[in-house]
Amino acid sequence: MRALYWNGVNDLRVGTVKDPEIVNPRDAILRVKLSTTCGSDLHFIDGYIPTMKAGDVIGHEFMGEVVEVGPAVRRVKKGDRVVVPSFIACGECWYCQEKLFSLCDCTHPKPELQEPLLGYPTAGIYGYLDTRDDVRGRKVGVVGFCMGGGMALATAGTYPERFEAAASFHGGNLANDAPTSPHLFAPKLKAEVYIGVAENDVSYPPAMAERLQRSLTEANVRYTTQTYPAAHGWMMPDFPVYDHAAAERGWGEMLALFGRTLHGGE
Incomplete structure (x- = not known):
């Protein structure tokens, strides 16, 4: 697929990257139709985030069409058009139950990177x-x-x-x-x-x-x-x-x- 990716400090490129795959049963894959930038994208661009590596795809606020879902997904299906906010929430942990979705305990793929903040x-x-x-x-x-x-x-x-x-x-x-x-x-x-x-x-x-x-x-x-x-x-x-x-x-x-x-x- 084609994507905007980080190639280094102040070096963004559009190129062909590996297609996404369903990794978690709750995952969904979207065909992005429209995306926008966020202030936090500046932290990616200028190297403030130390874990960035060449090839990382950026753009975390977007809308598009669902093309594939994992076996545990119930609320959306292939063909649905959705808007994706800047954070991902499981909907089940204590924080999500309290509607504090940006603090979700379950959906960060590398929670050890958040531990210094928590x-x-x-x-x-x-x-x-x-x-x-x-x-x-x-x-x-x-x-x-x-x-x-x-x-x-x-x-x-x-x-x-x-x-x-x-x-x-x-x-x-x-x-x-x-x-x-x-x-x-x-x-x-x-x-x-x-x-x-x-x-x-x-x-x-x-x-x-x-x-x-x-x-x-x-x-x-x-x-x-x-x-x-x-x-x-x-x-x-x-x-x-x-x-x-x-x-x-x-x-x-x-x-x-x-x-x-x-x-x-x-």
Whole structure:
């Protein structure tokens, strides 16, 4: 088939590539009729994604006609015309049941590549840092924004021997009923924690805040939580709700946290 593929940094080409095959019983193959670019495609083009290799086909938002389906596919059939979003969801895991489709647990073909973002094995990153002559010591800090706030806490809890500090700004869903909820990492945390909260944040209601703080307190975690007079997303300069004064305050709190916990680099 013909496809747009990555041949190297800033080198895209259209050429003949291997036809796709059904690998998983839930797979479907489409004949693409129309595709478009996404901002994340820029990360492929400029080499930001380190796992890209020459020949990788790009274009993850498209529409077309179903030409083949796996034996476990029930909702679409050959000949159907469909629109495909940027993420794939199984429809069955906890996240999909909660309609958080972009967090699907089951459909990433190489989940180990996501683990550094989700608070699981990140030894490769540390191995790289440990080879750098310009990086002093082994202790590190982590900061997350929005959904990344929970990832920051989970990462610090997964590798407590490496993390001295963890910060979350306008983080959401920090204490929930999922078995991987960020608040469940509290007993493993050795890091000092800072939680910057947006006022009236529906993704972090008072009951959830109380649940997280109770977990941190019971685990004897050193933590500070502060509510900012700003909307969810206030730290992001490219967000409409960006609040410069509140963001400067947030950066100051984060740098102070890192300053008092990471100096010495032991």
